[in-house]
Amino acid sequence: MLALFLFIHIFRIMPKITYISHDGKKNTVEVPVGLTVMEGALQNNIQGIDADCGGSMACATCHVYVPENWYDKLEKVQDAEQDMLDMAYEPKKNSRLSCQIIISDQLDGLEVTTPIKQT
Numbered sequence: 001m002l003a004l005f006l007f008i009h010i011f012r013i014m015p016k017i018t019y020i021s022h023d024g025k026k027n028t029v030e031v032p033v034g035l036t037v038m039e040g041a042l043q044n045n046i047q048g049i050d051a052d053c054g055g056s057m058a059c060a061t062c063h064v065y066v067p068e069n070w071y072d073k074l075e076k077v078q079d080a081e082q083d084m085l086d087m088a089y090e091p092k093k094n095s096r097l098s099c100q101i102i103i104s105d106q107l108d109g110l111e112v113t114t115p116i117k118q119t
């Protein structure tokens with residue numbers, strides 16, 4: 001039983017997240033469940049997500065655009081996140097702070113795009 005437990009945890013398939021720069025360059029990486037999209041970017045040296053505040057919703061340098069087909073699968077935007085998004089560069093209706101998107105198995109295949117100012 002212990003061997004099965006270890007096998008499942010060691011060989012667990014991690015969700016793949018695709019980070020797309022404003023000019024269309026794609027980076028697809030595996031991000032462990034429980035981390036945020038922002039943390040996945042930092043761990044994989046993804047350009048365009050600086051996360052200056054470390055995820056405390058005080059900078060908006062982790063701003064991303066989420067495709068409509070994924071946007072509705074995410075947790076709803078809370079007031080504090082919306083306040084920060086209102087101050088972000090070119091916010092759109094599909095804007096999110098990547099520090100507030102927690103990776104789950106259901107987000108395998110998620111794509112996010114960074115704004116042109118975040119390069």
Ligand code: FES
Nearest residue numbers: 053055057060099
């Ligand atoms: S990292 Fe600063 S708001 Fe997300």
